[in-house]
Amino acid sequence: MLISANNIDRKSWINVPENSDFPIQNIPFGVFITKDDVITIGTRIGDCAIDMGALQQLNYFEGIDLTDDIFMQDTLNDFISDGKKTWRLVRNRLAELFDETNAKLRDNKIHRDRIIYELEHIEMQLPVLIGDYTDFYSSKEHATNLGKIFNLPENVIPINWCHMPVGYHGRSSSIIPSGIAIHRPMGQTLPEDEIPPVFGPSRMVDFELETAFITTDVNVRGENIPVNEAEDYIFGMVLLNDWSARDIQKWESWPLGPFLAKNFASSISPWIVTMDALEPFRTKGPNQNPAPLPYLQSKGKNNFDIHLEVAIQPEKGEATIVSKSNFKHIYWSMSQQLAHHTSNGCRVNSGDMMGSGTISGPTPDSYGSMLELTWGGKKPIKLLDGSERKFINDGDIVTIKGFCKNNGVRIGFGEVSTKLLPPFVRK
Amino acid sequence: MLISANNIDRKSWINVPENSDFPIQNIPFGVFITKDDVITIGTRIGDCAIDMGALQQLNYFEGIDLTDDIFMQDTLNDFISDGKKTWRLVRNRLAELFDETNAKLRDNKIHRDRIIYELEHIEMQLPVLIGDYTDFYSSKEHATNLGKIFNLPENVIPINWCHMPVGYHGRSSSIIPSGIAIHRPMGQTLPEDEIPPVFGPSRMVDFELETAFITTDVNVRGENIPVNEAEDYIFGMVLLNDWSARDIQKWESWPLGPFLAKNFASSISPWIVTMDALEPFRTKGPNQNPAPLPYLQSKGKNNFDIHLEVAIQPEKGEATIVSKSNFKHIYWSMSQQLAHHTSNGCRVNSGDMMGSGTISGPTPDSYGSMLELTWGGKKPIKLLDGSERKFINDGDIVTIKGFCKNNGVRIGFGEVSTKLLPPFVRK
Structure with missing residues (x-):
């Protein structure tokens, strides 16, 4: 075309x-x-x-x-x-x-x-009024790493993960554009994995390296969108930093999933890059084994070759790139995500946003979160100013950048950059 | 007052x-x-x-x-x-x-x-544009029943449940007013609890007897609302039927919680009854043991004495009341839910909706879902027309009603009534 x-x-x-x-x-x-x-x-x-x-x-x-x-x-x-x-x-x-x-x-x-x-x-500004925000969990490397770090059962990756793009609903009101500073969230945690829990500032604030796509009006209630038509309903993509408080997440998430660990803030890059602009950068996704059920079997190349990187800049220091990854590693494609999302007739509207889930690559320097990069805080990262990080410190600016390149043309997203401030003080 | x-x-x-x-x-x-x-x-x-x-x-x-x-x-x-x-x-x-x-x-x-x-x-019509919809899980009886039916570990109720109002984000686009028919959702399930999964119509469509509250603009991002001020930000309440596909839910929910099992439809009663109108019906909630952390400790009576009932009407038959419950059984109050929701600074806006979670009472005839009433489908319910139900059949109309009464005054919600149609057929 x-x-x-x-x-x-x-x-x-x-x-x-x-x-x-x-x-x-x-x-x-x-x-x-x-x-x-x-x-x-x-x-x-x-x-x-x-x-x-x-x-x-x-x-x-x-x-x-x-x-x-x-x-x-x-x-x-x-x-x-x-x-x-x-x-x-x-x-x-x-x-x-x-x-x-x-x-x-x-x-x-x-x-x-x-x-x-x-x-x-x-x-x-925010480019769209986001009616509903869904976050998927579609990087096999990320899911595998989390299984190992948290010592989960079920052969590390949940059994259902291999059969569907697992996802959950996030909170639309949490989405902010690049440049808006956020506060370290307060919350309930279990500091030594022992009851009783305590309430206080999260000690494990983390980024998540993601992309997200924005949809047009997809369906009427009850209708599903076939996987090979799904891309027609995707307007474009942005970079997404899905901020996460790991200690809150660990304590609250069973059995209904992450909630306050996520909904304090998720930052996006403000320019939506269209699927048309990304067309020249199509690539094949990872092999899918077991074969997906027929409603998730798609034709052609449905991934995109998007270089991604994350940098941390301390309050008084230069930025250090802590991860380099690529969107092409994502196991479940956007088409499969949207087909799955509407397979039950769930209504998807113009301006809705769907996150990829943390995009971790196969090597330790390509992991998409501090949780994975520092292996649960056990291996701190050294920044260029000599300081160490297990998670994100107050005053740090986290910046995600992303771009595609071939035939001498570079199509990029700019950046999503967010400063973490100390906890909010109520007046 | x-x-x-x-x-x-x-x-x-x-x-x-x-x-x-x-x-x-x-x-x-x-x-x-x-x-x-x-x-x-x-x-x-x-x-x-x-x-x-x-x-x-x-x-x-x-x-x-x-x-x-x-x-x-x-x-x-x-x-x-x-x-x-x-x-x-x-x-x-x-x-x-x-x-x-x-x-x-x-x-x-x-x-x-x-x-x-x-x-x-x-x-x-829908009374509000719902920016974000949260569903809590605040009935101890419901959480206990689910633990037993699904044979969950952790002494039946998850440990965190006793320390916080556990909740998760639902999908705003799924909320419809009373009177709108819905379709039986399609989805991935594990019919005999064995791999591989299959894709087809859910065989376990269920209602959930809930109420929900609608908020005004609560906070700026980062700000928390103290539990004893929370009620000032609640405009009023509606009845909520949080439709659930139990077979989809069971297969998809680990580790990120319910998703397609819920987001095909949630129905609400169209008249918002104000907190002022409900003021005469305040009552004490259940004793909370262990004592909540200080940010969740509230003064006074924070529950409301609201009689609730659910009826199933087959396509060609009269309605049978299958459950009678009461909102006063709910363990975590709306004030505690809203204080917890904003404890991390999560932004809550005018028109946001928060569901109570299924309101099950202490006796088997007061359970708020077919899953509990039929104990996982093991004990079918007999309707007045002689037919039996494990879950909801195509053609059934499910109606929730609710009212308060004392001093000769009855303040009610009317009803939320929804017909379940066969799966959607794409043209």
């Missing part, structure tokens, strides 16, 4: 720095507030944010069937509801508009000044 | 049938569509629905600080955000307006015709 916006030879009249995640082949979508306090939907090329609401007012989307204010909104939900054909038309139009050979906008200074913002003059 | 609307001697000029759940002392809030296709916020007295949007347009809320269109909306979220003081002023005003001694509206036929609808001429 040829998508005009993906043309690798295209260059933009907006300067794109070397190794930028946002060449004209990316064209992600996001929501931002301008310096004039206007909220708008936009895209990004290089280090410029582009006001799509203003573009629409100036008629640059003429000929595409869009409601008058589709980009003058504070979430992408309505645009996402318009469906894949419309997303593609809009993305292709943006590629044409900013193509270096297209003089229409390039040579109109008045329009350019109204449309283009430098990044430091805008503030990124 | 004296709340004018609770005056037990007050009578309305609207006829209230004997044993109605909706005397003038109730004044619940809901959202409905009129026969003219107008959506509005309203209340109910007897068998009349009252259009509060029209009341506002006709100036009947004069003197109360409300935005112009607060009741001309399709959800109660904004009104709930206005806070407890405003809810109380509005509820008291409605009680005065419909008091039999108040001629203002009573004797104005033109206004009456614009404001009052018979129930058969309106259609109830």
